[in-house]
Amino acid sequence: MNRAAQQQPAARPTLEAVAARAGVGRGTVSRVVNGSPKVSAKARAAVEQAIEELGYVPNQAARSLVTSRTDAIALVIPENVAKLSSEPYFSDIITGVSAELAHSDLQLLLVLVRDERERERLTRYLTARRVDGVLLVSVHQDDPLPELLERLELPAVLGGRRSAQEPLSYVHADNAGGARVAVRHLLARGRTAVATITGPLDMEGAAARLAGYRQALAEAGMPADEGLVVHGDFTERGGREGMRELLARRPGLDAVFCASDLTAAGALQALREVGRRVPQDVAVIGFDDSVVARHTEPPLTSVRQPTEEMGRLMVQLLLEEIARPGRFRRQTVLPTELVVRESA
Amino acid sequence: MNRAAQQQPAARPTLEAVAARAGVGRGTVSRVVNGSPKVSAKARAAVEQAIEELGYVPNQAARSLVTSRTDAIALVIPENVAKLSSEPYFSDIITGVSAELAHSDLQLLLVLVRDERERERLTRYLTARRVDGVLLVSVHQDDPLPELLERLELPAVLGGRRSAQEPLSYVHADNAGGARVAVRHLLARGRTAVATITGPLDMEGAAARLAGYRQALAEAGMPADEGLVVHGDFTERGGREGMRELLARRPGLDAVFCASDLTAAGALQALREVGRRVPQDVAVIGFDDSVVARHTEPPLTSVRQPTEEMGRLMVQLLLEEIARPGRFRRQTVLPTELVVRESA
DNA sequence: AGCACGAGTGGGAGCGCTCCCACTACGATG
DNA sequence: CATCGTAGTGGGAGCGCTCCCACTCGTGCT
Numbered sequence: 079m080n081r082a083a084q085q086q087p088a089a090r091p092t093l094e095a096v097a098a099r100a101g102v103g104r105g106t107v108s109r110v111v112n113g114s115p116k117v118s119a120k121a122r123a124a125v126e127q128a129i130e131e132l133g134y135v136p137n138q139a140a141r142s143l144v145t146s147r148t149d150a151i152a153l154v155i156p157e158n159v160a161k162l163s164s165e166p167y168f169s170d171i172i173t174g175v176s177a178e179l180a181h182s183d184l185q186l187l188l189v190l191v192r193d194e195r196e197r198e199r200l201t202r203y204l205t206a207r208r209v210d211g212v213l214l215v216s217v218h219q220d221d222p223l224p225e226l227l228e229r230l231e232l233p234a235v236l237g238g239r240r241s242a243q244e245p246l247s248y249v250h251a252d253n254a255g256g257a258r259v260a261v262r263h264l265l266a267r268g269r270t271a272v273a274t275i276t277g278p279l280d281m282e283g284a285a286a287r288l289a290g291y292r293q294a295l296a297e298a299g300m301p302a303d304e305g306l307v308v309h310g311d312f313t314e315r316g317g318r319e320g321m322r323e324l325l326a327r328r329p330g331l332d333a334v335f336c337a338s339d340l341t342a343a344g345a346l347q348a349l350r351e352v353g354r355r356v357p358q359d360v361a362v363i364g365f366d367d368s369v370v371a372r373h374t375e376p377p378l379t380s381v382r383q384p385t386e387e388m389g390r391l392m393v394q395l396l397l398e399e400i401a402r403p404g405r406f407r408r409q410t411v412l413p414t415e416l417v418v419r420e421s422a
Numbered sequence: 423m424n425r426a427a428q429q430q431p432a433a434r435p436t437l438e439a440v441a442a443r444a445g446v447g448r449g450t451v452s453r454v455v456n457g458s459p460k461v462s463a464k465a466r467a468a469v470e471q472a473i474e475e476l477g478y479v480p481n482q483a484a485r486s487l488v489t490s491r492t493d494a495i496a497l498v499i500p501e502n503v504a505k506l507s508s509e510p511y512f513s514d515i516i517t518g519v520s521a522e523l524a525h526s527d528l529q530l531l532l533v534l535v536r537d538e539r540e541r542e543r544l545t546r547y548l549t550a551r552r553v554d555g556v557l558l559v560s561v562h563q564d565d566p567l568p569e570l571l572e573r574l575e576l577p578a579v580l581g582g583r584r585s586a587q588e589p590l591s592y593v594h595a596d597n598a599g600g601a602r603v604a605v606r607h608l609l610a611r612g613r614t615a616v617a618t619i620t621g622p623l624d625m626e627g628a629a630a631r632l633a634g635y636r637q638a639l640a641e642a643g644m645p646a647d648e649g650l651v652v653h654g655d656f657t658e659r660g661g662r663e664g665m666r667e668l669l670a671r672r673p674g675l676d677a678v679f680c681a682s683d684l685t686a687a688g689a690l691q692a693l694r695e696v697g698r699r700v701p702q703d704v705a706v707i708g709f710d711d712s713v714v715a716r717h718t719e720p721p722l723t724s725v726r727q728p729t730e731e732m733g734r735l736m737v738q739l740l741l742e743e744i745a746r747p748g749r750f751r752r753q754t755v756l757p758t759e760l761v762v763r764e765s766a
Numbered sequence: 767a768g769c770a771c772g773a774g775t776g777g778g779a780g781c782g783c784t785c786c787c788a789c790t791a792c793g794a795t796g
Numbered sequence: 797c798a799t800c801g802t803a804g805t806g807g808g809a810g811c812g813c814t815c816c817c818a819c820t821c822g823t824g825c826t
Binding site for chain 3: 441447448450453460462465486487
C-alpha cells in the first residue's frame with residue numbers, strides 16, 4: 079500500500095501575486111475584483127491584465143472568512159414521501175430555482191431531508207450559517223425548520239405557507255381558487271356526485287384545495303357529504319387506495335377531484351381495476367398539471383400551478399431578503415388555471 | 423427608504439472561546455472537534471462540555487482556508503435537452519447521489535448547465551476549486567468539461583463514459599447488453615421487422631444501445647436494414663417524430679426498440695395517431711424503466727438500468743478518489759434487465 | 767537515581783482575503 | 797500662494813481555523 083506522492087497542483091496565484099505583477103497594492107486589486115468604482119482606469123487595466131496573465135481566481139474561503147458570506151443558498155426538500163422522479167413538482171421547482179439563480183452569482187445547494195438524522199445534520203449546517211439563505215418547500219404544519227430559520231435570522235422563503243398567518247416570506251399558488259374552478263367545471267358538466275381525494279391536510283396547500291372543493295359544492299347548493307371526502311397524501315398509491323375506498327363508500331359517484339396529478343393517476347388505476355370508464359362513468363381532475371398529466375390514459379384534466387415560476391419567484395424574494403436583512407417579508411400568490419384534457 | 427439598522431446576530435463562539443471555557447489550548451479543541459485520538463479523556467470531556475454549553479459550530483470558511491477542502495461536491499447536469507421533471511433519469515441520479523452523500527459530511531451542489539454562459543461560470547467555479555470533486559452525467563463526445571476536470575486534477579466521476587477508452591472514473595450501465603436482451607425478446611416473440619429509434623449518438627450509451635440492437639439482429643441472422651434505424655435524442659418529441667419517420671419508411675414494421683422511455687412514450691403517441699395498436703400491431707420497448715414506463719398506455723416493457731444505484735456508486739467512487747488523489751481511476755459497469763409489461 | 771521515550775498539550779505562524787485608515791497627489795478655491 | 801478638498805492608493809490588522817513544533821509530564825527501563 080504505497081502512499082501516493084504528495085503532488086502540489088500548481089499553487090493558485092493569490093491577490094498578492096496579482097498586486098505585485100500589476101505593480102499596485104492589494105487594496106487596489108481587491109477593488110478591481112469587486113467592481114469598486116474608486117480605481118483609476120490605468121490601475122484597473124494593469125490589474126485586469128495581471129489577472130488574465132496569472133489566471134487569478136479569488137479564493138472564496140478567504141473571502142467568506144472576512145465577509146461571512148458564502149454565496150450559496152440551500153434548497154431544502156423534505157423528501158419523506160417518495161423519490162424525486164415521481165414528484166415532478168419538486169423537479170420543476172428545482173428547474174425554476176436553478177434558472178433564476180443563474181443570473182446571480184450564488185450557488186445552489188440541494189438538500190434532501192429523508193429522516194431525523196438528516197434533519198439534524200441540516201440543522202447543524204444552517205446553524206453554522208454555511209448558506210446565505212434557504213428555500214424551503216413542502217412545509218408541513220409541525221415542521222421545525224421554519225422556526226429554526228427564524229431563530230437563526232437566516233433569510234428564508236417558503237414554497238407554500240404553513241398557515242394564513244405565515245410570518246416568513248413565501249410564494250404559493252391559489253390552491254383554493256384552483257380547486258373551486260375544477261369542481262365548478264365538473265358540476266357544470268352535469269356531475270352530481272363529486273368526490274375528492276385530498277393531500278396531507280397538515281399542509282396548507284392541501285387543506286386549501288379541500289376548502290376550495292367544499293366552497294364550490296356549497297355555491298352550487300349541493301349538500302356536503304363527508305363520505306365523498308377521503309384523505310390521501312399526494313402519492314399515486316394514496317390515490318389508488320383512496321379511490322377504492324370511495325368506490326366502496328359511494329358506488330354512485332360520477333366525478334373525483336384529486337389533490338395532485340399523482341393522486342389522480344392512482345385513482346385512474348383503481349377505476350380501471352373495476353372497469354369504470356373515464357370520463358364516461360367517472361370524471362377525474364388532477365392538480366399541478368405536471369408531466370404525468372400528459373401521460374396518463376386518458377390524459378388528465380388538471381389545475382395548473384406555475385411551479386417553475388414559483389421556484390424563480392422564491393429565488394427573487396430570497397435575494398431581496400439577503401440584500402437587506404431587515405424584516406421585509408413578502409408573500410406572493412400565483413394564479414392557477416384549469417387545463418382541460420380528456421379525463422373530465 | 424430607511425436603512426435597516428445593522429444588527430449583530432449574536433456572534434458565534436469561536437474555537438478560542440471554547441478553549442478558554444474548557445481551560446485548554448486551541449490545539450486541543452481542534453483535535454477534539456476533528457476526532458483526533460491524541461487527546462486525554464479528561465480534556466476531551468471538558469472540551470465537549472464547553473462546545474455544548476456555548477453551542478459552538480466550526481466555521482467552515484476558516485477551515486477551508488487552511489485545509490483547502492470545501493466539503494462539497496458538485497453534480498453537473500448539462501440540461502440542454504429539456505427540463506428536469508421530464509427527465510426522470512436525472513431525478514433518479516440526484517436521489518441516489520443525495521442518499522449516498524448523507525452518509526458522508528459532504529454537501530451536494532447541483533449545477534444545471536443550460537448554455538454557454540453557464541458553462542463558463544461553471545468553469546470559473548471549478549477552476550477556483552470550490553468543490554472537492556465533481557460528478558458529471560450525460561456526457562457527450564465533445565464535452566469540454568471532462569478535459570477541464572483532468573487538467574485541474576479535480577477528482578471526478580462520470581455517469582456514462584465518453585468512449586471505451588475513457589480515462590476518467592465512471593459508472594455506466596450495460597447498455598449494449600440491455601439492448602440485445604430487448605431485441606432478442608422481440609424476435610423471440612415472432613417480430614420480424616424490428617426498428618429502433620436511437621438516442622444522440624455522440625453519447626456512448628446511446629451508441630452502445632444501437633450496437634446492441636444490431637448485434638441481436640445479426641445473431642438471429644436478420645439482414646441489417648438501415649431504413650429501420652432512425653435517430654432520436656432521448657426526448658418524447660424525438661420519439662414521436664422518429665416513429666412517424668419510421669412508419670413512412672417501413673410501413674410494415676412490427677416492433678420498435680426505443681433508446682429511452684421518453685422516446686418510447688413519443689413513439690406510442692405517433693402509433694396511436696395512425697391507429698396502430700400496441701402491442702398487437704407494433705410492439706414497443708423502452709429503456710431506463712423510469713417512472714414514465716408505468717404511466718404510458720399501455721405500460722412499457724423497458725430495459726431497467728439501476729439509475730439510483732448508479733448515483734450512489736458514483737459518489738462512492740468520487741469519495742475514494744478524493745481520499746487518495748493518486749490516479750486510481752475506477753470504472754464500473756452495472757447490469758441491465760428487461761422488465762416486461764404490456765407494450766411488448 | 768538517572769535516563770529515554772511517548773503521550774498530551776499549548777500556542778505561534780500563516781492560509782488569502784476585505785476592511786479601513788492613513789497617506790499622496792493634484793486641481794480647485796480664496 | 798497657501799489651503800482645502802477629492803480621487804486614488806498602499807498596506808496593517810484581523811477573520812477562525814489547522815498545522816506543526818517545542819515543550820511538559822509520567823512511566824519504564826538501565
